[in-house]
Amino acid sequence: MAEVRNKQVVLKDYVSGFPKESDMHIIEGTVTLKLPEASSEVLLFKNLYLSCDPYMRILMTEGASSYTPGSPLTGYGVGRVLESGHLDYKKGDLVWGITKWEEYSLVSSDQTTTTTTTKPFFKIQHTDVPLSYYTGILGMPGMTAYVGFFELCSPKKGEKVFVSAASGAVGQLVGQFAKLAGCYVVGSAGSKEKVDLLKNKLGFDEAFNYKEESDLNAALKRCFPEGIDIYFENVGGKTLDAVLLNMRLHGRISVCGMISQYNLTQPEGVTNLANMIFKRIRMQGFIVSDSYNLYPKFLEFLLPHIREGKVMYVEDIAEGLENGPAALVGLYSGRNFGKQVLVVSRE
């Protein structure tokens, strides 16, 4: 079996502060397209689409479950099985799950750990939708929006919902799910174009550019004169602080991410937590992989909406592994417009 080229995106060293493209480099190794014998790595597959996700920044900081400098990044992706040593998968299967930032990967089919968001691979059964969707709307981010909004926040018709990072991979779905649930929904995002997208394409009732608001509290009061019932937290810091001032009694906050804090050596302080008491607020942090048992129910809910055009998904597609570092780094300055996908191969 001939060796083939295997381009990889490798972390140079642990990162502090904002990540830069130069924190990673592209190396070219080789791989034999055959499963090694007696290995725990039981799948060989070709990576097709990789997912750029905010949580990846956390793994670049030195810590117990960090990336290993000198090794390729890991992350969610879509791939095709080339060889399988596991009964559940066979050659030719399309799968999504945690893979590596390279062209071909040898991976274990059982990746469950308690500290990261890894799980076994999901077989892709529906290919009448774009395959890249399994890095986004039909993958981890889609499930995140579904679990964080429906399962943790129990929305009721007429409730007022706020979403930060609202044009991102998760936020754009939370907003559309909120409309399906009969809620009023407002999103914040970081550019005029993103705000236009939210209001004119994605059906948000209102949206604002947080970079243009000198007073987030005032912006929220303007959009929510009666206050916020549900906040889907993607950013943390100042936004959370302003939200706490504007929550209604018995409000619910789903804590999905805090992207504004990941690059700070000293995170911003949140000062308004005492509002949780007299407003009886519940804040719930979550990691979506704990709820992957709901994936079939999620697909059953969402696929018809996608097919009927009732739920849209905006993707920002970067082509080629060599553009991976820029695509990933762009998340933290908000350069991406919608879900950031990296194409490794269109087969």
Place this chain on the structure above:
Amino acid sequence: MAEVRNKQVVLKDYVSGFPKESDMHIIEGTVTLKLPEASSEVLLFKNLYLSCDPYMRILMTEGASSYTPGSPLTGYGVGRVLESGHLDYKKGDLVWGITKWEEYSLVSSDQTTTTTTTKPFFKIQHTDVPLSYYTGILGMPGMTAYVGFFELCSPKKGEKVFVSAASGAVGQLVGQFAKLAGCYVVGSAGSKEKVDLLKNKLGFDEAFNYKEESDLNAALKRCFPEGIDIYFENVGGKTLDAVLLNMRLHGRISVCGMISQYNLTQPEGVTNLANMIFKRIRMQGFIVSDSYNLYPKFLEFLLPHIREGKVMYVEDIAEGLENGPAALVGLYSGRNFGKQVLVVSRE
């Protein structure tokens, strides 16, 4: 019907920063011991014990549901009904609920509002325990410990519990409830005497004086090498920040109070909230009056434990309305040793 003296503790003006005794004054009015006709105030009663509670500081700051300067403070208390215009109460009944800081009060029996912790009066049926207990262990603070610990945190045997302000009205009960539930429990308090009380009298497994710990994170790591499952939050600020670093996966935080923050014009920032995400932490703020429907169940649980000496309650008793301002203000410097009660009259 003759007029009688009615001494009152009156707020002079809204407070900012730490409250001082001089923010209140004692005035002597008179009251006719008869219900006014066609009044919404349907109970006249004699106040016996008043409760000094941390939340009262919040009502001293100017705001929608604040105290009215020039009027007596309001707060929980135990009283005897002298006249009743309401079928549920009759002359001679002992009751507890929200009353006023004065000798005799005219009050409505229906005080339900959404912004404060008021509710109708509870009739006191069991007088084989000290009457003052109905300002503490058998009143609002006791219910707070019960609801915040059992209902919101769902403790399991063997779980690790941390309580701040652990010798206070609520904290001392949370610790004892945690032991009844088979948990390991550690408390923090502000003096050597309080720490001794926790360890030697109240059955806490461990306790520390937070004023003597230069590094709260290190103190928690020492007491909880495996981390904290349940945190009962009474103080906020730096303590919460250190706790977030030490929570275990799926930890629960019951947010009862944040006494360290009530006197600050600019509250301390909490910087470690991102731990909520990967640790899947749930934080739930609550106001106990939402759960007063559980009061009968609570009494059924707790009274036998009190009678059998299995649950203790430490009270700090101040005598006489004129000592009310000092007793109340003392809460914020931690001068009280156990539940701070103010005796108005022993009849």
